[in-house]
Amino acid sequence: MQRLLIEKIEHRIIVGILSFLGIMILVGWIAINENGRMQAFEQQYEARAIERGAYLYNTNCSECHATDGLGLVGRAPGLNNPYLFGHDFLGSIRRERDSLERELLGEVTAARQAEIEARMVALDADEADIRAQMQTAIDNGYNPDSPDRLVTVGWGGTLDSYLLTTLIHGRPLSGLYWPTGQGMSAWSQTAGGPLRTDQLEDLTAFILNYDKGSNWTIEDLNAVVQFPIEPVDPSTVVIGDQPEAIGTDVDAILAELVNYTGDPVNGQQIYNTAPYVCSSCHMNAAVAPLTELTWAVANGERLEDPLLAGYTPEQYLVESIVAPNDYIVPGYPANVMTQNFGERMPYQDLADILAYLQSYDTGVEAAAAN
Amino acid sequence: MSILPFPSFLDDVKEKGIRRAVFEGVNEVTERLTAGMNLQDIREALRGEAASRKPNPRLQPHADGFWLHMRPSYFHKSVTGVYPEFRLGWLSTYFVFFETITGIFLMVFYTPSPDFAYANMLNIMSNVPLGQFMRDLHRLGAEAMVLIVTLHMLRTFFTASYKKPRQFTWFTGVVLLALTFFLSFTGYLLPWDQLALWAVTIGASMVEAAPPEVVGTNLNLLLRGGPEIGANGLLRFYLLHVVAVPALLFIFVGVHYYKVVVHGHSLPPREENIGEDTAKRVPLDKRVYFIPDILTSELMWIGVTTLILVILVTWFFHAPLENHADPQSTPLGTTAPWYFLWIQGALKLGDKVIWGIIFPTVFVVFLMVMPYLDTTPSRRYAHRRFMISLGLFLTSSITVLSYMGLPEFGVVNPADTTILHELTMEPAHNHVGALRPVPYDELRSGMYTTRQFAAEPGQDVGAVVNAFNLEIQNDGSDEFVRGFLASDRHLDLGNPLAFSAVPVDAPELMHVLDEFYHELEAHGDELHNAWGAVLISDAQPNLKRVDAIIYWQQVETDENGRPVLDANGEPIPMLDANGEPIHRVASEDIFIHRDAQYFNAPGV
Numbered sequence: 001m002q003r004l005l006i007e008k009i010e011h012r013i014i015v016g017i018l019s020f021l022g023i024m025i026l027v028g029w030i031a032i033n034e035n036g037r038m039q040a041f042e043q044q045y046e047a048r049a050i051e052r053g054a055y056l057y058n059t060n061c062s063e064c065h066a067t068d069g070l071g072l073v074g075r076a077p078g079l080n081n082p083y084l085f086g087h088d089f090l091g092s093i094r095r096e097r098d099s100l101e102r103e104l105l106g107e108v109t110a111a112r113q114a115e116i117e118a119r120m121v122a123l124d125a126d127e128a129d130i131r132a133q134m135q136t137a138i139d140n141g142y143n144p145d146s147p148d149r150l151v152t153v154g155w156g157g158t159l160d161s162y163l164l165t166t167l168i169h170g171r172p173l174s175g176l177y178w179p180t181g182q183g184m185s186a187w188s189q190t191a192g193g194p195l196r197t198d199q200l201e202d203l204t205a206f207i208l209n210y211d212k213g214s215n216w217t218i219e220d221l222n223a224v225v226q227f228p229i230e231p232v233d234p235s236t237v238v239i240g241d242q243p244e245a246i247g248t249d250v251d252a253i254l255a256e257l258v259n260y261t262g263d264p265v266n267g268q269q270i271y272n273t274a275p276y277v278c279s280s281c282h283m284n285a286a287v288a289p290l291t292e293l294t295w296a297v298a299n300g301e302r303l304e305d306p307l308l309a310g311y312t313p314e315q316y317l318v319e320s321i322v323a324p325n326d327y328i329v330p331g332y333p334a335n336v337m338t339q340n341f342g343e344r345m346p347y348q349d350l351a352d353i354l355a356y357l358q359s360y361d362t363g364v365e366a367a368a369a370n
Numbered sequence: 371m372s373i374l375p376f377p378s379f380l381d382d383v384k385e386k387g388i389r390r391a392v393f394e395g396v397n398e399v400t401e402r403l404t405a406g407m408n409l410q411d412i413r414e415a416l417r418g419e420a421a422s423r424k425p426n427p428r429l430q431p432h433a434d435g436f437w438l439h440m441r442p443s444y445f446h447k448s449v450t451g452v453y454p455e456f457r458l459g460w461l462s463t464y465f466v467f468f469e470t471i472t473g474i475f476l477m478v479f480y481t482p483s484p485d486f487a488y489a490n491m492l493n494i495m496s497n498v499p500l501g502q503f504m505r506d507l508h509r510l511g512a513e514a515m516v517l518i519v520t521l522h523m524l525r526t527f528f529t530a531s532y533k534k535p536r537q538f539t540w541f542t543g544v545v546l547l548a549l550t551f552f553l554s555f556t557g558y559l560l561p562w563d564q565l566a567l568w569a570v571t572i573g574a575s576m577v578e579a580a581p582p583e584v585v586g587t588n589l590n591l592l593l594r595g596g597p598e599i600g601a602n603g604l605l606r607f608y609l610l611h612v613v614a615v616p617a618l619l620f621i622f623v624g625v626h627y628y629k630v631v632v633h634g635h636s637l638p639p640r641e642e643n644i645g646e647d648t649a650k651r652v653p654l655d656k657r658v659y660f661i662p663d664i665l666t667s668e669l670m671w672i673g674v675t676t677l678i679l680v681i682l683v684t685w686f687f688h689a690p691l692e693n694h695a696d697p698q699s700t701p702l703g704t705t706a707p708w709y710f711l712w713i714q715g716a717l718k719l720g721d722k723v724i725w726g727i728i729f730p731t732v733f734v735v736f737l738m739v740m741p742y743l744d745t746t747p748s749r750r751y752a753h754r755r756f757m758i759s760l761g762l763f764l765t766s767s768i769t770v771l772s773y774m775g776l777p778e779f780g781v782v783n784p785a786d787t788t789i790l791h792e793l794t795m796e797p798a799h800n801h802v803g804a805l806r807p808v809p810y811d812e813l814r815s816g817m818y819t820t821r822q823f824a825a826e827p828g829q830d831v832g833a834v835v836n837a838f839n840l841e842i843q844n845d846g847s848d849e850f851v852r853g854f855l856a857s858d859r860h861l862d863l864g865n866p867l868a869f870s871a872v873p874v875d876a877p878e879l880m881h882v883l884d885e886f887y888h889e890l891e892a893h894g895d896e897l898h899n900a901w902g903a904v905l906i907s908d909a910q911p912n913l914k915r916v917d918a919i920i921y922w923q924q925v926e927t928d929e930n931g932r933p934v935l936d937a938n939g940e941p942i943p944m945l946d947a948n949g950e951p952i953h954r955v956a957s958e959d960i961f962i963h964r965d966a967q968y969f970n971a972p973g974v
Contacts, residue, residue: 005452009418009662012670019673026680027503034499040967042496047965052693054909054961062860069910080910198488198694209910287698333598333697 046205053206056199060187060280069210071226074179078224079207082216085159086148089134089218093127133218141227149228163207167200168193175273177231182273185280192338194281243346248322253350254315260347262355270349271356276341278353288336289329294357302329317354321345405438406430407661415662428661440627442634444657445664446649449635454529458522459630460668462546464675465515466623469553472508473612480560482608484601487562488694495691502688509689510682512554516709519550523737527761530749531636535647537741539629542622544738549619551709556611558707559604565798567695568704570607571599576706576713579722586727598697636749645747692798701798702791703777715774733764782931785893786920786956789902793886793918794958797968804882805904805916805960806968812876813906813914813962819869820887820902831871838901839869847953851903851921854955861905861917861959869903879904890920895933895941897922912964919957 006012058067066072069080078084088094100116100123108116131144138144146152155162168188175183187193188200195203212220246253271291272279281288289297299313307327308316319326322342328334374380382391401408407415411427414420421428432443449455479498480490494501523543526532532540559570574593580586595602634649642648658664706714716725744757751758773779783791795803825834842848848867855861872880883904890900900922909915925941926934933941944952962968 006667006670009416009666012666013416016666016670016673019670019677022677023673023680026677026684027500030503030684031500037502038496038499041502043965044967045492045496047963047967050910050913050963051961051966054913054915055959058860058915058959067860067862196694196696197485206910209913212911336698 049202049205050209052199053202053204053209056195056203057206059284060195061203064182064184066225069207070224073226075182075226076178076184077226077228080210080220081224081227082212082221083142083147083224083227084149085211085216086150087212087214087216088147089130089216089221090127090144090147093123093130097123130218134221136222137218137224137227140224141229142221142224152228152230160204160208163204164200167195167203168197172275173231175275177229180273183275185275185277194287194336243348245343246322246345246347246350248342250315250319250322253318253322253347256347257314257318257351257354260351262351262353262358264352264355264359267352267354267356267359270352275344276338276349276353281337288332291357291360293360295360314354317357318350321350321353404431405435406433416666418662428659431661438660440624440631441660441664442631443661444652444659445635446637446652447656447658448637448641450658450664450667454525454638455635456521456525457671458518458525460671461518461675462515462522462550463623463627464672465511465518466619468511468676468679469508469515470616472504472511475504476508477612482560482605484562484604484695487560487604491561491563491691503683506683506687506689507679510679510687512557514679516550516554519547520709523547524761524765528751528758529636529639530754530757532741532744533747533749534741534745535633536629536636539626539633540741541738542626542629544734546619546622546626548734549615549622553611553615553619554709555707556607556615559599559607560611561691562604562695563690563692564695564699564701565690565692567599567697568701569707572704572714573706573710574599576710576717576726579726581723581727600697639749639751642749644750644753690798690800693796702783702787702795703781703799705775705777708772711773711775712768712771713775715771715776715779718774718780784931785896786922786954789886789889789893789897789920790918790956790958792889793882794916794960802968802970803960804885805918806962806966807970808876808878808882808962810912810914810962810964812873812879813916814873814876814879815906815908815914817867817869818872818879818883818904818906820883820890821869822871823884823887835869835871839867842867847921850953851919851955855917855919855957859917859957859959861907861915867903886918895935896925896927898925898933898941898943899923909961914962915959916962917957917959919955921953921955924952924954 006015057065057069064072064076065079066076069078071078071081082089097120100120104113104116131138134142134144149155150159150162153162157165166184168186169191170186170193171184172186173183175181185193187195187203189196246256270276279291282291282294284290294317295313298316302308302316303311303313305327311319316327322345324337324339324341325334379391379395382394385391386394397408397410400412404412407427407430411421411423414422415428429443431438432441433439476494479494479501481487491505494505526540526543555570555573558573559566574590577593578586578590580589591597593603593606594600595604595606633647634652636647636649705711713726713730716729719725746753748754791803793803793805795801797806819835819838821838822831822835825831842851843866852863852867855863872883874880883902886902886904890897890902894900897920900920903917903919903921905915905917905919907915907917924944926944928934936942946952
C-alpha cells in the first residue's frame, strides 16, 4: 500500500482545494434551488395534510356532518357550503347598485338618471331571479342577506382559525338549540377531546379544501342539506336544578345506584352524544376498547385479571368510568380517558349507561321491551 | 526617542521601514499562534523541504501547543497507508466534529416539546434555507458514524491492537462505541414522527426487562419520563443527546487520544517480533512527520470526506420524516434502529430477560474485558486462529440476529392485513403503498376488480367483469361487502357494486391491480376463493377516496395463523352452524390529493 495514498504534498493540497471548491459549488447549487424546494415541500405537505384530514373527517365527523360534507337535517350544518366560505351570490349586484346610488347622490344629467333607473330595475329583476333560484337553500335556513358565516357570528379572525377553535372547543351549548339535542363536543385533547392539535390542523386543511373560490354555484348552495342554526338567547335558557354528581367513591356509588333503574334507550343516547360522547373513542379498537360486548368482556375476560379479583362487573364498569386510571386494559395507554366523569355525571345517567352496555348484546330495543 | 512613552511598533517602523516592520510583526504573531513555526518554517513545510533551522520547529507545536499536544509528532511509515488502519479512527473523530457542527445548526431551530418538535421539522424542511441539507447531513453522519466506529472496533480486533500495552485504549474505545450508539439512539426520537416514536419505544422497552422487576420498571420510567414517551421523555432524550452523552463522549475521546499519543499507533502485526511493541521506537528513516505530511493529508481527507457526504445528500440520501408521532397507532412492521436490530432479533429466540438484557450485557462486558482475558503475546494472524474465528463467529452471529430482528422474520400477519398494507401504507422505511404513487390522472372514479386479471388470454375483459358483477349479485357477496363498507367505513354505496374494466390508458393503476391479483393468488390457501377490488370516488376537488377491499372464504388455520391443508394440499373451508361457508371482508381506505407527490423509492 502506498504511503498516505497520495504521495506528493502538492497533490494533496490540490485534491483538498478541489474538494473544498466542489463542496462550495454544491452548497451554492443547493442554495439557489432552495426556494423552489421549500415551496414544493410545503405544497406536498399541505396536500398530505388534506389526505389525513379527510381520513379523520370520515372516521370522526361524517356521522353528523355527512360523508359529502353537506350536513344532516337537524343534526349538524354542512361544511361543503358556500355560506361557510362567505361566497356572496348577490355581491356583484349589491356592489353595482351601491355605486349607482352613490352616483345619483351627485349631479347627473336627466339622460343618465333615466339610464341608472332602468339599470336598477334590471338589477332588481336579476336579484329576484337569483333569490328564486336559491329558494331550496332559503327553505333550509339560508339567509341571502347574511351570506358570510364569519360575519354572521362576528368572527374577527380567519376562517382557518374559526374552524380550528371550533374543533378545539366544540359547541358546548349547541345541544340546547339543535333539534336532536346533541351538541358538538370538544375534539382537542387540550379541551378533553380525543384528537391532537396537529390532527385538528389536518382536519381544518381538509375542510378548507372544500372551498371553490369564485366557482361556487347556486346548485352547490341548494345541495346543502342543513345550514347553521343560530344560538338561543342565553337569558331565556332554563337549566333548572342540576342533579347531584356521583363523585369518585366506587362503593358509595354502588350503594346509591340500587335506587335507580337504568333505561337502555336513553343510555344509548347519552353514550353517543354530548357531553360525554363515550362512543367517539370506544368505536375504534386502536384508540379504546370497543363498545361492542363491553358487558360480556367485563364479566368474563377482565374479571379474570388477578388485579380485579373479587370485582363485580358493575363495580368494574363504575370504577372504569369514575377512576379510569385505576385499571388500564392491557395494550392501551393511561390518561387517555376523561378523568372527571365523577364530577359531571348524575346517577340516572350512570344507571342508563350501565343498562345500555348490559343490553348491548341482546339489542337495545329488546332490553327496553323487557 | 520614542513617539509614545514606551517602545512600540511605531518605533520599529521608524527604525526599519514599514515593510520590514510589518513583516516581522506578522512573522512573530504567526509563530505565537502556531506555538513555534514562523512564516519561513510553514513555507518550507508546505514545499516539502527539510526544516532549515534547529531545533526542528515542526516539533514545537506538539510540545507547546494545545491542539497538537494530543497528536504524535511523527508516525511510523507503516501505519500511514490504507492498511492497517483504513483511516477508521480518524474518520470516527471527523464524525464527532461533523455531527457537532451540523447539530448546533439544527438546535437553533428545535424545541424539545411534543407540541412543537414536529412543527419544527416542517419549518426546517419548508422555511429554513439549507435546513433540509443540514438535517440530511446530520442524519447521514449519524448513521455513518455508528458504522465507522463499529468497523474501527473490528479492525482493532482483527489486527490485535488491543493487546498489551493498549488494553485500556480498547476499553475506552468500547465505551465510545456504546456512547455512539446511545447518541444516535437518543437523537432518533427528536423529530417526533412515527418512525422516531416507535423505534425508540421498542428500544426503550428492552430496558423494562432488566431484572428484578422493580429495577426494570423504574429504569424504564426514568428513561421515558412516564409510562409512555411524552413531553418528559422527549426532553430527557434531548438533554441526553445534546448535553450528557456528548460531554461523556468528549471526555472519553480525550482519554482515547491521550493513550494513542502515549503508546503510539500499533504497527501491522507482521512487522514486529512477537511480544514486542516498537511503536514508540521509530527509526529515523521510517518516520513520517505530522507536520507537514500527516497534517496536509488529514486536511485533504476532511475536504474529500465532506465532499462525499455533500454529494450523497444532494442526490442520494434524504433523512426520513414520517407522519406526526401518534402513541395510539402502532405502524405495522415497527423496528428498533438498525444497529439495535440484533437485540430485537435475539428477543425472538426466547426469554426477554435472558436475550434482551443478559445477552447484550454479557456481550458488551466481554468486549470491555477481552484484552485482559486474551493475554497471548502474538499479534500475528496465524497465531490467533481461535480469536479470529471467535471474531468472525460473533460478527456473523450479530449479522444473523440483525436479520432476525427485521419484521419479515418470524412475525406472521394475516395475509389480508399484509396485502392491504402494501397497497395503502403511508411512506415509511423508504417504502410506500402501491396505490399512492399512481398518477392522479389515472385515478378515474369507478370500481375495479382483480377478477379482470383472471381472464384467459384473448378473452373479452369487459365480458369477464360483467359476468363477475352478475355473479356477486347472485351469490350475495355484493350485499355483504356493501353492508360492511357502510357500517365500518362510512361508505354508503346505495346501488349494487358495478365493476368496470380498468381504463387502458391508466397503465400504472392497471399494474397495481395486476399485482394485487397476483398477491391474492399467492396467498390463495389463506385467502380462499378471494377477489379484490379498488373503489375510487371523488371526495373533494383534487382529492380522491380510494378503498382497497378483499373478500374471501375463511379456512381452518393452525395456532400460528397458517392455513391447514387437507390430504390433497387443499385448504379446508370453515362452515357456520348451517353448513354454509363463512365469508370475510377486509378493507383499507385512503385519500389521495393531486399534489401529494408520492413516489416509489428508487429501485423498488
